[in-house]
Amino acid sequence: MSQEPQSPSRQGRPSMTASMRSSSFLREHQQYRPPSKPENHYGIDTVVEDLQATSVSPPREISPFKGIPSAENPPRIVDGQSHELSHPNCTPLPGASTNRLIATLFYKSTNPRVSNAIPSPQRNPSPKGSGQSPSLRAADSDLPPTMAPTSKLDDFPLEPPATEPEPLDHLYGANVSPMCIASFLHLMSTFPLPAGSTDLHSSHRCLKIDQSHQEHHPTVVELTLSPAPASDYLPLKDLRKHELIYRFEREWNVDVALRADTLWRRYPRLVVFDMDSTLITQEVIDLLAATIKDPPDLAARVADITHRAMMGELEFDSAFRERVKLLAGLPGTLFNELRPVLDVTNGVRPLIKALKRLGVKTAVLSGGFLPLTSWLAGELGIDYAHANEVVIDEQTGKLTGEVKGRIVGKERKRELLIEIAEKEGIALEQVVAVGDGANDLLMMEAAGLGVAWNAKPMVQMEASSRLNGDSLLDLLHLFGFTEEEVRQLSA
Known part of the structure; x- marks a missing residue:
């Protein structure tokens, strides 16, 4: 009987030798490959080294790389090269x-990517009556409050969104890391x-670093990308809302x-x-409603109307009039007390100071009082x-619940922005509008830059x-100023 051949003895655990390694972390770990680039393209130093053993026809001397020109190695012009x-x-x-x-990539170090709006499908929601506070129960969800249409699961129009992947900044660094930049460039190349x-060129510079960290990571x-993606295929307005951009922001915990x-x-x-x-x-x-103790639920009613108006669920003008009516009877001197x-x-005070030193005009357009x-502007x-x-009633000195003139809502804010720009002789392309509510959208659209x-x-x-930061x-x-320049302007 023939015996079966014995299997060869098991070799040791495979490992990479020094000759198998390159100087490229990205290439070794297959994290990112530039599109349409040869795999053996490492850089000028590697190319020069490889040429030493290359036969050239017709034969010509290949000088080794000398670094900085000196008296012993003066610079010389070589035919066929272009600098x-x-x-x-x-x-x-x-x-x-x-x-x-x-x-411009802003790392949200003070706003970690955790969900606090919708209970996570991967976790069991807290049972009713468990005694947990709403804020603690909210921490068990995977969406921030600013990215969900409601904070109540019962009011959600469809099924809860699927859980997203693990935040990559947890793996590659809580900052705008090199892997984050490489991932973004790969995304834009698509x-x-x-x-x-035929090719996308890019350059980058750090504008701000984390001063609290010893290694000073960029935040x-x-x-700068050249050229920009084809506008006839994807206009800039649509590119900003692209699903891949949104996913990248969520994965790396950044605003783009x-x-x-x-x-x-x-x-x-x-x-x-x-x-506000x-x-x-x-x-x-x-704040005004909170000062009224009778009826006791007035502050909650006013706050609910405010929230719905800012979310865009109610027309701002009618919502504002409704809230002011609830304030009838308050003393007119209450504004001074607030x-x-x-x-x-x-960051507001140094920002206004910096804008003034740059000669920039400023305005506040408020749907408030x-x-x-006027006092805050002063x-x-x-x-x-x-x-x-x-x-304000002249005899009693109390609020009547009425509003004088036009409500400063979304249409009026846009009109005022245009009026101020025309008065100052400023083109709308050089106007910036900053706000947080739905009644700010029209003035943001009229400005050259709208910032939420x-x-x-x-x-x-x-x-x-x-x-989405803290300052x-x-x-x-956004104007291209570095942290050092910002300090000089606001000093």
Whole structure:
């Protein structure tokens, strides 16, 4: 009987030897490959080394790389080589025009990607009557409150969204990491380029670093892409809302601001702000309602109307009149008493100071009350202030529940923005509008740049840019200012 051949003895555990490794982390781990690039393209140093053992026909001497020219190795011109200082991201070729896209990545270090709106499908929701507070139960969900249409599962129009993948910043660094940049460039390379363009060029620079961390990781990075994706296939307005961009933001816990690289991007001349939940952290009408103890549920009723109006579920004008009627009987002097209670948003004071040093005009267009808006504008040094004027009974000195003149709603805010720009002789391309509610969308659309600041879901999706941080001073990074320049302007 023939015996079966014995299997060869098991070899040791496979491992990479030094000769099998390259200097490329990305290439070894297969995380990212540039499109349409040869696999053996490592860089100029590797190319020069490989040429040493290459036969050239006709034979010619190949000088090794000498580094910086010196007296012993002076620079010399070699036929067939071309050294250029121009680059597609620097200046276009004669007869061509600039077609660059600026992408600013803001890492949300103070806003970690956890869900606190809809219970996660992967976790069991807290049973009713468990005694857990709503805020604790909210932490068991995978969507932030600004990205879901409601905070109540029963009111959700469809089934809860599927759980998203593990945040990649947990794996590759809680910052705008090199892997984050590589992933973004790979994403942008999937969009079609304009006709005649064959390659996507990019450059980037760090605008802000994490000062609290010893390694000083970047938290705001600006990328310049040339050319921009084909506008006839995907206009910039639609590119900002693209599903892949949204998914990238969720995976890497960043906000991506996309802007065309124009002259006006770097030189704004008018910045217009909303007041409630933008310049200040509160809603003034809620503060007023909280002072009324009879009936006891008035503050909750006013807050509910405010929330629905900011979400875009109610028309702002009618909602505002309804809330003011609930305030009838309050003393007119209450506005003065609320001044010390106002909490100015972090970064607002140095931001206004920086804008003034740049010669930029500022305005606050509020759907709130003129007495408080005018006072706050004077305190911050804002040039223009417009808000609603409530009627005060001359005999009793109390609010009548009526509003004088037109409501400063979404249409009026847009009109005021255009009026101020025309008065100052400023083109709308050089106007920036910042707000958080649905009544700010029209003025954002009229401005050259609309910025949603910690905004409601619909505003986040419709605004041309969004910031979800802890300091409004980050607005200056959208203009291309570095952290050092921001400190100089706000000092």
